[in-house]
Structure formats: C-alpha cells, structure tokens
Amino acid sequence: MPGFIRSYVRIVDAINRRIGRVMMYGIFVMVGIFIWSSVSKTFFLPSLWTLEMAQFAMVAYYIMGGPYSIQLGSNVRMDLFYGEWSYKRKAQVDAITIFILIFYLGVLLYGAIDSTTYSLQYSERSPTAWRPYLWPIKIIMCFGIFMMLLQAFSEFFKDIARMRGEEL
Numbered sequence: 054m055p056g057f058i059r060s061y062v063r064i065v066d067a068i069n070r071r072i073g074r075v076m077m078y079g080i081f082v083m084v085g086i087f088i089w090s091s092v093s094k095t096f097f098l099p100s101l102w103t104l105e106m107a108q109f110a111m112v113a114y115y116i117m118g119g120p121y122s123i124q125l126g127s128n129v130r131m132d133l134f135y136g137e138w139s140y141k142r143k144a145q146v147d148a149i150t151i152f153i154l155i156f157y158l159g160v161l162l163y164g165a166i167d168s169t170t171y172s173l174q175y176s177e178r179s180p181t182a183w184r185p186y187l188w189p190i191k192i193i194m195c196f197g198i199f200m201m202l203l204q205a206f207s208e209f210f211k212d213i214a215r216m217r218g219e220e221l
Contacts, residue, residue, distance in 0.1 A: 054219060058210050062221045065207045066124055069200055073121020079114035083107055101183040109190045116197030120204040144215035151209045158202040165195045 090103035122128060135143065169191040171177065178184045214221045 054210065054214050054217075054221060059221055062207045062210050065203045069120035069124055069204050072200065073118050073124070076114055076118040076121070079110060079118070083110045083114065086110060101181075102185070105179060105181055105183055105185060109185075112190055113193050113197075116194050117200075119197060120200040123201060123204045123208060141216060141218075144212040148209060148212035148216065151205055151212065155202065155205050155209070158198055158205060162195065162198045162202060165191065165198055169195050 086103055086107045090100060090107070093100045093103070135146070138146070169188060172186075172188040172191050177187045179187055211221050
C-alpha cells in the first residue's frame, strides 16, 4: 500500500483509539448523573437537568465511542457464514459491505450538519423545563459521525491490504 494510505490508517486509528479509550469512562459520568438524580429526588428538590444531561452524556458516549468500536471489530455480525470463512474471504466481504456503512454515515453526516447549522443559526433549545441549547450535543454528533466515516475508510484500506496479503 502507498505510504500516504499507511499514514492515514495509522493516524486515524491512533486518534480514534485515544478518543475511544477516554470515552470508555463516560459510563461513570452517566452513573454520577443518575446518582445525583436519585439523591436530589430523595433528599432535596428534584433537579431538572439530570435526565436530559444523562441523555446528552449517553449520546456522547455512544457517538464518540463508535469509531473505536469499528476499529476493534466489535460491531455485530450475523455469524451464520462469516465465522467459517477464511481471513481473505472475510476481508473481501468486509471491503464490499463497508460501502453500505460509508453511504449510511455520509447521509447521516449530511443530516447532522444541516441540523447543527439550524441549531446554531436559531439558537435552538430543548422544549423541556431545563431548556438547554442543543448545538453542543449536535456538534459532538457531527464530530463523532465524521470520525466514524474516517474509521470506515481506514477499515476499507485494511481490508484491501488483507486481500493483497499485506498488513497495515
């Protein structure tokens, strides 16, 4: 494989690995929010922000952890045939099916950018009692989807290399 592709794969994988390793601890943020929600409902006045903040934390945890999940191959596959295939055959099928993921992520990113632009332009807020601005979480979603798209291309290049008998 050409050097620029090797560099691309190495850089994208390194960035997504670091982000994913940090985001693994996002579960503790959510637990902390839920504990505070329980404590405040039991002993104080209920906090308006806890449910929505937990939802925002879950979105960040899921979206920002997605590229690392793709990198680790921990996505769900129907293992009816896949498990019995050779390493090269798996790479061939993965190289073809990754285009479905790339198309999906491209459409998702297009919609996310459009929604984020609207949110920034009109200072969109949630219709709940807390009324937080929605643009911060939408920016996180755009970034996470973009990183998943970059990781999908990285996986495509790795599949091509595997089909050729190389490793990246």
